[in-house]
């Protein structure tokens with residue numbers, strides 16, 4: 285029964301954040317054909333990876 289009412293805080297981090305009333309995307313979208321806006325790439329320390337098409341991009 286630990287943490288009842290607190291579970292929502294452990295949900296996956298949102299890809300969006302609200303700043304100054306505007307919707308701000310925290311994630312990078314995949315711009316490859318077949319993906320596009322709405323398909324987010326997983327951001328790793330030194331690269332981004334799209335779990336949908338498999339595209340990955342190194343960070344500068």
Ligand SMILES: [Zn+2]
Pocket residue numbers: 314315316318319320323334335336337338339
């Ligand atoms: Zn993709």
